[in-house]
Amino acid sequence: MLGRTAFRFIVIMFVMVYAGIALGQDGLQKYFNDASVKVKATTDPSQKREILNTSFEKMSKALGKVQSSPLVSRDDRAGIELFKATLQEKQDELAGLNGYQRVSDEQLDAFSDYVVQDMEQADQKITISLVAALLIIIIIILLVA
Amino acid sequence: MLLVGVGWLALVLFLCSCSSIPPAQRVSPLGEEGAFPPRYSIVFIIHGDDGYLYHDVRGDAYRADEKTLAKAKTVAQRNPQAEVFIFHERRRRHFLLLFPRRDGKFYYYRHGRLLAEESYWRDQGDSRFDPEVELYHRYRAQGRPDLIKFFLYFGHEIPEFGGAGYDASYSKRTFTVDDLADGLKHITGDSTKLDLIVLSTCFNGTPHTIAALAPYGRYIIASPDNLHLSYFDLDSFEQLDVGLPDGDVSAFAKTFAGHAFDRLTEDMQTAVTVAVYDVDRVRGFLDAVESVYDQALTTLKGQTPATIEHFDCADDPAFIRPGMSEGVDVFYRPPRFGRWKHNQSHSGWECWRRREQPSVTSQPLEPIQK
Numbered sequence: 001m002l003g004r005t006a007f008r009f010i011v012i013m014f015v016m017v018y019a020g021i022a023l024g025q026d027g028l029q030k031y032f033n034d035a036s037v038k039v040k041a042t043t044d045p046s047q048k049r050e051i052l053n054t055s056f057e058k059m060s061k062a063l064g065k066v067q068s069s070p071l072v073s074r075d076d077r078a079g080i081e082l083f084k085a086t087l088q089e090k091q092d093e094l095a096g097l098n099g100y101q102r103v104s105d106e107q108l109d110a111f112s113d114y115v116v117q118d119m120e121q122a123d124q125k126i127t128i129s130l131v132a133a134l135l136i137i138i139i140i141i142l143l144v145a
Numbered sequence: 146m147l148l149v150g151v152g153w154l155a156l157v158l159f160l161c162s163c164s165s166i167p168p169a170q171r172v173s174p175l176g177e178e179g180a181f182p183p184r185y186s187i188v189f190i191i192h193g194d195d196g197y198l199y200h201d202v203r204g205d206a207y208r209a210d211e212k213t214l215a216k217a218k219t220v221a222q223r224n225p226q227a228e229v230f231i232f233h234e235r236r237r238r239h240f241l242l243l244f245p246r247r248d249g250k251f252y253y254y255r256h257g258r259l260l261a262e263e264s265y266w267r268d269q270g271d272s273r274f275d276p277e278v279e280l281y282h283r284y285r286a287q288g289r290p291d292l293i294k295f296f297l298y299f300g301h302e303i304p305e306f307g308g309a310g311y312d313a314s315y316s317k318r319t320f321t322v323d324d325l326a327d328g329l330k331h332i333t334g335d336s337t338k339l340d341l342i343v344l345s346t347c348f349n350g351t352p353h354t355i356a357a358l359a360p361y362g363r364y365i366i367a368s369p370d371n372l373h374l375s376y377f378d379l380d381s382f383e384q385l386d387v388g389l390p391d392g393d394v395s396a397f398a399k400t401f402a403g404h405a406f407d408r409l410t411e412d413m414q415t416a417v418t419v420a421v422y423d424v425d426r427v428r429g430f431l432d433a434v435e436s437v438y439d440q441a442l443t444t445l446k447g448q449t450p451a452t453i454e455h456f457d458c459a460d461d462p463a464f465i466r467p468g469m470s471e472g473v474d475v476f477y478r479p480p481r482f483g484r485w486k487h488n489q490s491h492s493g494w495e496c497w498r499r500r501e502q503p504s505v506t507s508q509p510l511e512p513i514q515k
Binding site for chain 2: 114120
C-alpha cells in the first residue's frame with residue numbers, strides 16, 4: 001500500500017513539474033496566439049478591437065500583480081517593466097494614442113499577427129524567469145475564470 | 146515487492162543513463178557508402194534548449210528547433226554530393242525526475258544517406274562545443290581539401306558578453322560569440338576557412354560578432370535586427386549541385402539571403418533584416434570601429450538586459466565611416482506596425498546602447514522616421 005502511494009506520488013510530481021515548466025515557458029506566446037485566432041474568427045472590427053484590447057489589459061493587470069510579488073527578483077521586475085511598456089505601445093497604436101496612427105479596421109488581423117510575432121523573435125529581450133512567467137499565466141487564468 | 150521492483154528498475158535506468166558508451170547507431174559502415182568523396186560539407190547546430198515555440202498565421206504551433214531539424218534532414222537527404230553533420234542541442238530531461246538523459250543528438254549523412262545517429266552529453270569538456278568538435282572530426286571525410294564548407298547555427302541571439310542562461314538546462318553555464326568562434330576554430334583546424342557561415346539568430350549582425358567569426362569564414366549571413374523563430378528558409382540548400390553549380394559561394398550567399406528574406410516577408414509583420422557580409426571587404430570597417438564598439442560593450446557589461454538595447458549603428462555618428470556599407474548586402478523591410486515602421490533602411494550593422502527608461506504612463510511617443 002505504501003509502495004503504491006509512493007509510486008503515485010512520484011508520477012503526480014513528475015506530471016506536475018513538467019506541466020508547470022511547459023505552461024510557464026509557452027503560456028505567454030499561447031495567450032497572444034489565442035487572442036489572434038479569436039480576432040481572425042470574427043468579421044466585426046469593433047469586436048476585433050475589443051478582443052485585442054482586453055488581451056492587453058488582462059496581461060498588463062497580471063504583469064502588475066506579479067511585479068509587486070515578493071517571489072520575483074529585481075531583474076524580473078525590470079524585465080516585466082519593459083514588457084509592460086511594449087504592451088502599452090501596442091495598446092496605444094491600436095487606439096491611435098500617444099503619437100501613433102490608429103490601426104485601421106482592415107489591418108486588425110495583421111496587427112494581431114504582429115503582436116504574436118513580436119513575442120516570438122529569436123532574441124531574449126523579454127527576460128523574465130520561469131517562475132515569473134508561470135505566475136503571470138496563473139494570474140491570467142484566474143482573471144479569466 | 147513493488148518497491149524492490151521499482152528499485153531494480155531505477156538502478157538499471159541509472160546505469161544506462163550514466164553509461165560512458167555512446168548509444169551510437171551506425172546505419173552503415175563508413176567507407177561503404179560510395180566510392181566518390183563528397184563535394185560539400187554542411188554543419189548544422191540547432192539550439193533547442195530554451196523556449197522555441199512559435200505560431201504561423203493560422204495559429205498552428207511549432208517548435209522552431211524541431212522544424213529546423215526536419216528541414217536539415219531534408220537538405221541532407223537531397224544532396225548526394227554532400228556530407229552533413231546535424232547537432233541538435235536539446236533540453237536536459239530526466240527520467241522519473243532523477244535520471245538524466247543525454248541532451249544532444251547527432252546525425253551524420255553522406256551521399257544523402259544517414260550513416261550514423263548518436264546521442265551525446267552536451268556538457269562534457271572545457272569548451273562548449275568540445276563534444277560536437279570531437280564528433281565532427283571522428284566522422285568527417287578525409288583527403289578532400291577542395292570541399293565547399295558551410296556552417297549554420299540556429300538559435301536565440303548569441304550573446305556578446307555575459308551569456309549566462311542561454312541554455313534553460315544549465316542556467317549558470319555561459320555561451321557567447323567567443324565560444325562559437327572557439328568551436329569554429331577547432332572545426333576548421335589548420336585547414337581552409339569555411340566558405341559560408343549562417344547565423345539564423347536575432348541581432349548577430351554586429352561588428353563584434355562578424356569580427357570574431359571572420360578568421361573562420363569567407364562569407365557570413367546574419368540578421369542585424371530581430372529575426373522571427375521561423376528562421377531563414379533552407380530551400381536554397383536543397384540540391385546544391387543545382388544551386389551552386391560553379392562553386393560561386395558569393396552569388397549563392399546572396400541568393401540564399403534573398404530567398405530567405407522573401408519567405409520571411411510573406412508572413413511576418415515584424416521587421417525582416419538579412420545581411421550578407423563579405424569578410425575580406427568588411428575588414429576595413431571592422432578595424433575602424435573596433436575600439437569604439439568594444440568600449441561600448443565594456444560600458445554595458447553587468448547591466449541587466451532590460452536596461453540595454455540594440456540600434457542601427459548608422460544612428461550613431463561614432464560608428465559612421467566612409468566604408469560602412471562596403472562588403473555588406475542588406476535585405477530590409479521595416480515592421481508593419483510599431484515605432485519603427487517608417488524606417489526605410491538599415492546599414493546592416495547593429496550596435497548597443499543604454500535604453501531610455503521605459504515609461505508606461507504618459508510620455509507621448511512620436512513614431513520614429515529615418
